[in-house]
Amino acid sequence: MKPWRELARARADGGGVLSLHRRDDEVVVRVDGQELMSTRRHGSEDRLAEVGCAGLVAPRVLIGGLGLGFTLRATLALLDGAEADAGAGAGTVVVAEISPELVAWNRTLVGAGAAAALADPRVEIRVGDVADAMATPGRFDVILLDVDNSPHALTRPGNQVLYGTRGLATARAALGPGGRLAVWSASRHPDFERRLGAAGFAVEVHGARASGGRGSSHTIYLGRKPA
Numbered sequence: 001m002k003p004w005r006e007l008a009r010a011r012a013d014g015g016g017v018l019s020l021h022r023r024d025d026e027v028v029v030r031v032d033g034q035e036l037m038s039t040r041r042h043g044s045e046d047r048l049a050e051v052g053c054a055g056l057v058a059p060r061v062l063i064g065g066l067g068l069g070f071t072l073r074a075t076l077a078l079l080d081g082a083e084a085d086a087g088a089g090a091g092t093v094v095v096a097e098i099s100p101e102l103v104a105w106n107r108t109l110v111g112a113g114a115a116a117a118l119a120d121p122r123v124e125i126r127v128g129d130v131a132d133a134m135a136t137p138g139r140f141d142v143i144l145l146d147v148d149n150s151p152h153a154l155t156r157p158g159n160q161v162l163y164g165t166r167g168l169a170t171a172r173a174a175l176g177p178g179g180r181l182a183v184w185s186a187s188r189h190p191d192f193e194r195r196l197g198a199a200g201f202a203v204e205v206h207g208a209r210a211s212g213g214r215g216s217s218h219t220i221y222l223g224r225k226p227a
């Protein structure tokens with residue numbers, strides 16, 4: 001088997017080193033040598049978009065963060081489908097990504113699909129904290145949050161606030177009536193489930209496999225704000 005080739009590296013926002021690697025047609029992002037995201041396994045990242053956007057026509061979507069762009073691409077595919085079915089408007093997608101390097105790598109090094117998604121006219125890239133992108137009340141119909149390994153396994157210490165009472169209230173306020181907050185997690189966390197309910201969301205828990213119905217089983221929390 002061919003060895004991994006490092007394509008680029010940068011300082012990660014929370015300290016540590018972010019690096020991009022390729023072997024044959026597989027690309028991975030690592031933080032301090034630990035895999036954060038791979039092009040081989042993205043079933044649950046795609047599923048995050050499906051759970052969050054199911055049945056919506058032309059939604060205003062916020063995605064945090066970009067990673068290797070699978071949630072973004074799955075969201076755009078769903079918007080394409082809904083647009084064709086309903087002959088409705090296109091919808092919009094804001095992507096908040098804390099790492100400017102990761103945005104640049106998606107444009108240049110990850111692959112043609114990743115670059116095309118960022119160039120889509122429906123997509124706006126905001127380099128910065130997803131918490132700041134939620135500042136305007138009622139701005140979104142859907143928030144897809146995949147910035148950590150779970151509400152307990154954070155990629156940067158500042159992300160803790162996103163999963164607490166204050167962060168969930170901010171997310172709820174950023175959603176319009178009937179809006180949805182979908183959160184990716186490697187596993188179930190009953191305390192987070194309770195907090196989501198206490199923040200005024202109707203809570204659903206969805207399982208999602210890492211690759212094609214196989215691989216690790218991940219969890220997607222869906223919080224629905226009342227209409």
Ligand SMILES: C[S@@+](CC[C@H](N)C(=O)[O-])C[C@H]1O[C@@H](n2cnc3c(N)ncnc32)[C@H](O)[C@@H]1O
Pocket residue numbers: 036037042045046064065066067068069070071072096097098099102128129130131146147148155156159
């Ligand atoms: C697991 S990856 C996301 C994977 C993505 N769903 C995909 O389809 O490839 C997590 C991403 O969140 C970013 N991130 C971490 N904390 C963030 C924050 N507070 N705001 C915005 N982006 C953040 C990381 O730099 C990384 O790109």
